[in-house]
Amino acid sequence: MRPDIRFLLGDEERSLRNIDPQMTVLDYLRLEERKSGTKEGCAEGDCGACTVIIGEPNGDEGMAYRTVNACIQFVPTLDGKQLLTVEHLKSKDGSLHPVQQAMVETHGSQCGFCTPGFVMSLYQLWLDGGEEDRGAINDALAGNLCRCTGYGPIIEAARNAGGVAANDTAEQKRRTDLAIRLTNMVKDGGTLAVEHAAGRYYAPRTSDELAALLVSHPDATVLAGGTDVGLWVTKMLKRLDPIIYIGDVADLKSVSETETSVTIGAGVTYSRAHDALGRVAADVGELVRRIGSRQIRNAGTVGGNIANGSPIGDMPPALIALGAKIVLRMGDVTRDVPLEEFFVSYGKQDRMPGEFVQSVIVPKPASGMTFKAYKISKRFDQDITAVLGAFAIRVADGKVAEFRAAFGGMAGTPMRAKKCEAALIGQDWNEASLSAAQLALASDFAPMTDMRASKEYRMLVAQNLLTKLFIETSAPDIATRLVGKEAALV
Ligand SMILES: Cc1cc2nc3c(=O)[nH]c(=O)nc-3n(C[C@H](O)[C@H](O)[C@H](O)COP(=O)(O)OP(=O)(O)OC[C@H]3O[C@@H](n4cnc5c(N)ncnc54)[C@H](O)[C@@H]3O)c2cc1C
Ligand code: FES
Ligand code: FES
Structure with a gap:
């Protein structure tokens, strides 16, 4: 076991001992390093003022860079990685980085509080080669809020900033050298073990080490993306x-795909799972795209979305409708659980102390099956769900041959709507059976009122989502999606 956290702050090596493992990267930067360019707005991952970039070795590409919210990441998660902040864009001769220059030229900053966060999101686009597509820019910036400039000039800056050329061999060599340096920095120690008076933190490198650690510490908090x-x-x-x-367990970071299913390791981020889940069904990909922000x-x-058991997590209803299962592991023993059985009641899941989620196996819809998922939230981007409906339906000869419906936000757990399903299976797929299914939904669920939605709104929306499913499956030419309208505005 290795006690010190090793990472690069820009180009400078850091080896930290005696640090509270719950200190956030934001507090570390501002209070320990006195780098105050990175701002604190909300301290909950919502505003993007604290956006930094994490770089880590990534096989052939050399380095993979990603923006994250420094306010909710703990310092030990930096181990073996590079941390880049707005200060690292400063050049020796005082000239501005192209993304900063673009912000100046488009007047992309007024009070400036949000600006370092935006600049880091723009820098990420620049590192990825630049972006001119409005939708892709929106996606990259949706997690950065500005309350005075307005987004037009900042989007313009993103379009103008350019990016690293794909054939820039000096940049490629820099990334390869960096990846080797980072790999060498942490290759001697196995599990990182920070044992501080304020708390202990362990970061195993293999799932065998993880399983053994969790057996020794069954009450530990498992930390994935945080x-x-x-x-x-x-x-x-x-x-x-x-x-x-x-997050450092190498064998939990893989995505594998067959003709019939996709398996996502528990350490795989949404960004990395996105493409494979999009191949399961377009609406699963779209659902992932609307989770939180890029950061x-x-x-x-x-x-993490499954293990936390939230009744409004976005992935579980979709995965339940698809018939997904999860693989749980404790010590050397693994077991498969159909996802719908994992959620026992509000706040209670079928997971024993010392057990962890190893992977989720998502079947692809069989031939003839249509999958649709609809997320209803107050804002389109970066918002928590009020109601989510997910449906897998097969209609043959005008009749509903198979139907699975699952909802989030309608009960204490994500749940199938079994009475609604029963009302439709074997029936003609028409307005009469649709009405019967909507009526049945009212006996499947008794939703609650909270700050996101009233119980009446939730029930009405859930029933209306069935209408949307009916329209999309029986009259696909009718425009039903906000994405299309949004695209028309660009
Ligand atoms: C600004 C913001 C926006 C968000 N937007 C959305 C949204 O649109 N939709 C949505 O569904 N969620 C949203 N979330 C919630 C959150 O991002 C998701 O629930 C996410 O999937 C959690 O994953 P994680 O890896 O970060 O989990 P963590 O925070 O690391 O862990 C979450 C829980 O799962 C447990 N856990 C994690 N991995 C395992 C494992 N392998 N085995 C056992 N237990 C484990 C942890 O102990 C903890 O209880 C948002 C959060 C923020 C801060
Ligand atoms: S401070 Fe708002 S996202 Fe971190
Ligand atoms: S420039 Fe003031 S909040 Fe964005």
């Missing part, structure tokens, strides 16, 4: 001891 757990610390002021981080998707995992 986009839920980070807020327990910054907003609920919890002390977590010990924390076991799965959240670059850290958060599908496994």
Whole structure:
């Protein structure tokens, strides 16, 4: 075991001992390094003022860079990685980086509080080769909020900033050398073990080490992307001891695909799972694209979304409708659980102390099956769901041959609507059976009222989502999606 956290801050090596493992990267930068360019707005991953870039070795490409919210990442998660902040864009001769120059030229900043965060999101686009497509720019910037400039000039800056040329051999060599340097920095130690008076933190490198650690510490908090757990610390002021981080477990980071299914390891971020899940069904990909922001998707995992058991997590209803299962592991023993059986009741999942989610297996819809998922939230981007409906339906000879419907936001757990399903299966797919299914939904669920939606709104929306499914499956030429309208505005 290795006690010190090793990473690069820009080009400078850091080796930290005696640091509270729950210190956020944002606090570390501002309070320990006195680098105050990175700002704190919300401290909950929402505003993007704290956006930084994490670089890590990534096989052939040399380095993979991703934006994250420094306010909800803990310092030990930097181990073996490079941390880049707005200060690292400063050049020796004082000239501005192209993304900064573009912001100046388009007047992309007024009070400037949000600006370092935006600049880091723009820098990420620049590192990825630049972007001119409005939709892709929106996606990259949706997690950065500005309350005075307005987004037009900033989007313009993104379009104008350019990016690293694909054939820039000097940049490629720089990334390869960096990846080797980072790999060498941490290759001697196995599990990182920070044992501080304020709490312990372990970061195993293999799932065997992870399984053994969790058997020794069955009450540990498992940390994946930290986009839920980070807020327990910054907003609920919890002390977590010990924390076991799965983000460095190499064999939990793979995505594998066959003709019939996709398997996502528990350490895979949404950003990395996106393409494969999009191949399961377009609406699963679209659902992933609308989870949080780019920064959240670059850290958060599908496994974390399942393990936290939230009734409004976006992935579970879709995965339940698809018939997904999860693989749980404790010690050397693994077991498969159909996802719909994992959620026992509000706040209770079928997971024993010491057990962890190893992977999720998502079947692709069989031939003839249509899959649709609809997320209803107050804002289109970067918002938590009020109601989510997901449907897998096969219509043969005008009759509903198969139908699975699952909802989020309608009960204490993500859940199938079995009475609604029964009302449709074997019936003609028409307005009469649609009405019967909508009526049945009212006996499947008794939703609650909270700050996101009233119980009446939730029920009406859920029933209307069935109408949307009916229109999209029986009259596909009718425009039903906001994405299309949004595209028309560009
Ligand atoms: C600004 C913001 C926006 C968000 N937007 C959305 C959204 O649009 N839709 C949505 O569904 N969610 C959203 N979330 C919530 C969050 O991003 C997701 O729930 C995410 O999937 C959590 O994954 P994680 O890897 O960050 O989990 P963590 O925060 O690391 O962990 C979450 C929980 O799962 C447990 N856990 C994690 N991995 C495992 C494992 N392998 N085995 C056992 N237990 C495990 C942890 O102990 C913890 O209880 C948002 C969060 C923020 C901060
Ligand atoms: S401070 Fe708002 S996202 Fe981090
Ligand atoms: S420039 Fe003031 S918040 Fe964006």
